[in-house]
Amino acid sequence: MENMGRQKFDDAWREAFEGAEQSPSREVWASLDNKLNLAEGGTMKRRVVFYQRLAAASILFALALGALTTYYISRQRNDTNLTQITEQADETNAQPDKGIYAKNDQAEAANANQEQIAAADSNDGIEKNEQPSSALAEVLLVDGAKNNNVQPELERKVIGKNKSARDKTTLNNKVENVTATQLLVVKDDGKHGQVNSELKLTDDSSTQYQSRNFATLTIKDIPTAKAKVSGAVKEVTIIRILPAMPASMMADSRKDKKSNESLWASIGASAGNYQPQAGSSYTAQADALTSTRGFALASNTTTNSKAASTGSSYSVGVNLAKKISQRWLVLGGVSYLNQAIGYTSNFASIDQSNKVSAYAADYVAREQNNLSLAITSPYEINSVNQFMSVPVQAGYLIIDRKLGLQINSGVATNIFLQNTLTDKSGQLTKYAEGAGESSPYNSFSWSALMGTELSYKMGSHYRLALVPGLRYSMSPLLKSETNAGNSMIWDVGFRFRYIFK
Amino acid sequence: MLSEKELIKGCVKGDRATQRALYERYCRKMMVVCQRYVKSTPEAEDALQEGFIKVFAAIKSFRGDSKLETWITRIMINTALNSQRQKLYLLPMVDITEIDLHEDADISLAAFNLSELVAMIQSLPDGCRIVFNLFAVEGYNHKEIGEMLGISEGTSKSQYSRAKSLLKVKLNLHNKVYGKYGAAKV
Numbered sequence: 030m031e032n033m034g035r036q037k038f039d040d041a042w043r044e045a046f047e048g049a050e051q052s053p054s055r056e057v058w059a060s061l062d063n064k065l066n067l068a069e070g071g072t073m074k075r076r077v078v079f080y081q082r083l084a085a086a087s088i089l090f091a092l093a094l095g096a097l098t099t100y101y102i103s104r105q106r107n108d109t110n111l112t113q114i115t116e117q118a119d120e121t122n123a124q125p126d127k128g129i130y131a132k133n134d135q136a137e138a139a140n141a142n143q144e145q146i147a148a149a150d151s152n153d154g155i156e157k158n159e160q161p162s163s164a165l166a167e168v169l170l171v172d173g174a175k176n177n178n179v180q181p182e183l184e185r186k187v188i189g190k191n192k193s194a195r196d197k198t199t200l201n202n203k204v205e206n207v208t209a210t211q212l213l214v215v216k217d218d219g220k221h222g223q224v225n226s227e228l229k230l231t232d233d234s235s236t237q238y239q240s241r242n243f244a245t246l247t248i249k250d251i252p253t254a255k256a257k258v259s260g261a262v263k264e265v266t267i268i269r270i271l272p273a274m275p276a277s278m279m280a281d282s283r284k285d286k287k288s289n290e291s292l293w294a295s296i297g298a299s300a301g302n303y304q305p306q307a308g309s310s311y312t313a314q315a316d317a318l319t320s321t322r323g324f325a326l327a328s329n330t331t332t333n334s335k336a337a338s339t340g341s342s343y344s345v346g347v348n349l350a351k352k353i354s355q356r357w358l359v360l361g362g363v364s365y366l367n368q369a370i371g372y373t374s375n376f377a378s379i380d381q382s383n384k385v386s387a388y389a390a391d392y393v394a395r396e397q398n399n400l401s402l403a404i405t406s407p408y409e410i411n412s413v414n415q416f417m418s419v420p421v422q423a424g425y426l427i428i429d430r431k432l433g434l435q436i437n438s439g440v441a442t443n444i445f446l447q448n449t450l451t452d453k454s455g456q457l458t459k460y461a462e463g464a465g466e467s468s469p470y471n472s473f474s475w476s477a478l479m480g481t482e483l484s485y486k487m488g489s490h491y492r493l494a495l496v497p498g499l500r501y502s503m504s505p506l507l508k509s510e511t512n513a514g515n516s517m518i519w520d521v522g523f524r525f526r527y528i529f530k
Numbered sequence: 531m532l533s534e535k536e537l538i539k540g541c542v543k544g545d546r547a548t549q550r551a552l553y554e555r556y557c558r559k560m561m562v563v564c565q566r567y568v569k570s571t572p573e574a575e576d577a578l579q580e581g582f583i584k585v586f587a588a589i590k591s592f593r594g595d596s597k598l599e600t601w602i603t604r605i606m607i608n609t610a611l612n613s614q615r616q617k618l619y620l621l622p623m624v625d626i627t628e629i630d631l632h633e634d635a636d637i638s639l640a641a642f643n644l645s646e647l648v649a650m651i652q653s654l655p656d657g658c659r660i661v662f663n664l665f666a667v668e669g670y671n672h673k674e675i676g677e678m679l680g681i682s683e684g685t686s687k688s689q690y691s692r693a694k695s696l697l698k699v700k701l702n703l704h705n706k707v708y709g710k711y712g713a714a715k716v
Contacts, residue, residue, distance in 0.1 A: 037637060038694060039666035045639040045647055046667055050558035051565060053575050058553060061579045062546070065586065069544065 083434075096265050098519075102304070106338070290429075290492075291352040292529045296345075299496060299522020303342035303368045340370030342518045350424065350526075358424040360437060366418045368518070372410035372450075376402050377457055386460035387450040409453040414470075414506070415446040420478055433484040433492065441500070443474045468508075475503040482524065492526040534598050541589045549586055556599060557582070560606045565648045566663045567610035569656075574610075581609040607668065611678070614656060642704070650700045657685075658693035665690050 346364020353359060378386045379401050387410050422439030429435075448470060450460040464472040480498025487493055500518040532540070532551055540548025560581065564574035584605050592601055639647060651659055660679065664670045665686070670678070672686040679686070 038698075041637045041639050042647075042662075042666050042697075043669070045642070045644075046562060046566065048559070049562045049644050051561045051644060051648070052558050053561045053578055057557070057575050057579050058550070061553065061582055062550075064579070064583055065546070065549065068583070068587075 083428075100264075289530070290528045293350050293492070293526045294529070295348045295350070295492075295494070295524040295526040297348065297494075297496065297522050297524035298343070298345045299498065299520040300341070300343040301518055301520025301522075303340040303370060304338070304517045304519075305340065305370055340368060342366070342368045342520060344418070344520070344522070346418070346420075348420075348524065352426075356426045356429070358426065358435075360420070360422040360424055360439070362420055364418045364420065366416040366443065368414040368416075368516070370412050371453075372412050373407050374410050375405060375407045377405050378460065379403055384458055386458045387452040408457070411451045411453055413449045413451070415448070416474075417444040417446055418442070418476070419444070422478055424482075431486045433482070433486070433494075435482045435484075437478065437480050437482065437498075439478050440503075441476045441478050443476055445470050445472050445474065445506075470506060471504070471508055473504075474506055477501045477503050484524075484526070490528050490530065492528065494524040494526065495521070496524050497521045538589060538592060538598065541586055544586075552585075553582055556602055559599070560602060562644070562648070563603055563606045564610050566651050566667065567607065567614060567660060569652055573613065577606070577610040577613050580613075581606040584609060607664075611660065614660060637701075646704070650697060653700070654693050654696055657689045658696065661686050661689035662693035662697070666694075 344364045344366045346362055348360055348362035350358050350360040374387070380386070385403065387408075418441045420439060420441040422437045424435045424437045427434045427436065445464045445468075447464075448462045450462075452459075462468055462470065464470060478498065478500055480496055482494040482496050484492045484494035498520055500520070502516040506516065532548065537548055537552045537555070541552055557578065561574060561578055564577040564581065565571065568574050568577055581602075585602055588605070592598065642650075651663070654662065661675055664675045664678070665672065672683045672690070675681075675686040676683040
């Protein structure tokens with residue numbers, strides 16, 4: 030009926046206006062141009078204000094995060110150092126006649142002569158808190174007596190500002206005054222078990238005892254009494270005064286500017302800082318001691334391996350993300366994770382074929398049927414843990430435009446692949462430990478993930494994202510609970526997204 | 531001369547020269563569209579200006595499902611309709627159920643120039659003018675027009691019938707048309 034209603038009259042009018050043109054006045058474009066400029070200026074202004082606020086908020090967030098992290102790490106270190114100092118002081122007080130490292134029970138402290146030249150006395154003009162940082166405490170165990178007649182002589186010589194100021198102090202006091210490095214020097218003449226001990230404390234850092242017949246043990250970072258006092262942390266309160274951008278400012282253009290991205294895949298890589306936290310220092314007693322590196326060993330020497338406070342980490346992986354609502358999304362994927370940290374160890378492992386490998390105290394606690402341990406001079410190990418990680422995260426899109434910002438949070442299942450211990454000097458063989466029942470490492474562990482993605486859309490199918498993140502271990506990596514620690518990784522990476530449409 | 535794709539791409543980026551080029555290409559045709567829906571040339575220019583602002587703001591969402599010209603025309607019609615919408619509330623709600631469909635004689639408007647035709651259309655009452663444009667020139671049916679304008683289908687028909695009668699009178703006055711026209715029953 031409608032078509033029938035269209036008659037020749039209508040057709041005539043349609044044809045008359047078809048393709049008809051009439052020039053508008055020039056003022057139309059001029060006015061339009063003005064309005065476009067105004068609209069553009071307003072948009073730009075809103076954009077600038079918004080991104081200024083966003084930048085300010087990001088800086089405040091980063092500052093708060095940095096302050097919290099610094100506070101947390103410094104508190105951890107203080108706690109650890111205080112525990113170590115207390116333990117050492119207790120041991121020394123309980124056995125004042127045995128010295129620090131003179132584990133030889135044949136040594137008698139009654140024979141020890143202690144001489145101190147330095148700032149032990151407040152009347153000598155040198156304050157106790159100003160002990161030279163390069164001061165060294167050296168323990169010389171010199172073979173001199175036979176038939177177990179050990180004469181440990183404890184002597185401390187500090188070339189200080191006032192040599193006339195001398196005072197005898199207890200060994201306990203010496204431990205508190207030692208600030209930097211202690212060296213254990215073992216001289217061997219081939220007569221095992223017949224050792225004279227002499228303890229020397231000196232600030233002459235140039236003294237070297239690293240000849241073929243000496244083994245030196247370095248223990249770093251023993252803090253001074255002053256360090257205990259200066260470890261106090263101030264609590265900082267940061268007040269955020271910038272308001273969030275009112276939703277009304279974005280409401281007019283929100284519908285037009287929202288992205289239509291709902292599914293994307295990404296590849297990415299990240300690198301950052303690895304902190305083993307607790308469990309970074311191990312001490313274990315070696316039961317089986319063997320000669321290696323050409324020097325002899327005391328049968329009850331303490332094995333010790335100490336990890337650096339921070340290491341490095343990197344990961345590469347692929348991810349798949351799916352938007353489940355306008356703002357929320359889920360992410361999953363798989364990635365390879367590599368954590369490396371340096372150790373200082375004073376022992377090595379020897380297998381049945383007499384192959385000497387780098388070794389750390391992580392492994393001492395477990396059963397060792399086919400390995401024996403040997404004390405060595407301290408050497409640097411690079412310990413690398415490798416994992417396959419499967420993260421599952423929820424994401425929230427704060428900004429979903431050409432420039433995107435999202436927060437991700439979730440968990441990752443880490444499948445342990447391998448740990449390798451490599452002697453940095455290259456003298457010892459690399460030691461590798463995989464997963465399994467006999468491994469000191471748990472095959473699976475969990476980590477909590479938190480991070481942000483700041484992305485920029487490049488074309489209709491691609492986005493490049495900057496991804497700073499945090500990975501906190503929720504379950505122990507080691508089977509041994511005493512050595513278990515919650516490691517933490519801060520990293521920054523990138524992701525290159527392909528958006529499916 | 532820029533292609534349609536280049537025009538769209540430049541306008542999406544907000545390039546003013548490209549926006550100017552797009553305006554220059556379509557402003558004359560769109561001016562006629564706007565003139566048909568409003569009462570005067572200044573009103574048409576206002577609608578044209580507002581329409582192009584909407585075009586530039588919304589061009590990111592243009593997906594190429596239709597020709598760019600068709601898409602711009604639709605925006606111009608909507609803009610012009612919005613400018614006249616208040617007047618539409620005053621439309622006399624006279625419903626008709628039937629139109630006398632006498633076959634029109636062959637007519638030709640070739641003897642009229644564009645200004646005369648536009649003037650005739652603009653001289654129609656608001657409701658008649660809009661409904662006639664939508665039905666006769668744009669090709670919408672009365673149901674669609676009713677939905678677009680928020681009026682009943684019958685009102686659309688009555689407005690169209692009235693517009694047609696008035697235009698016939700005007701054409702006869704000009705004595706430049708041929709044939710006879712059917713009359714609508716109101």
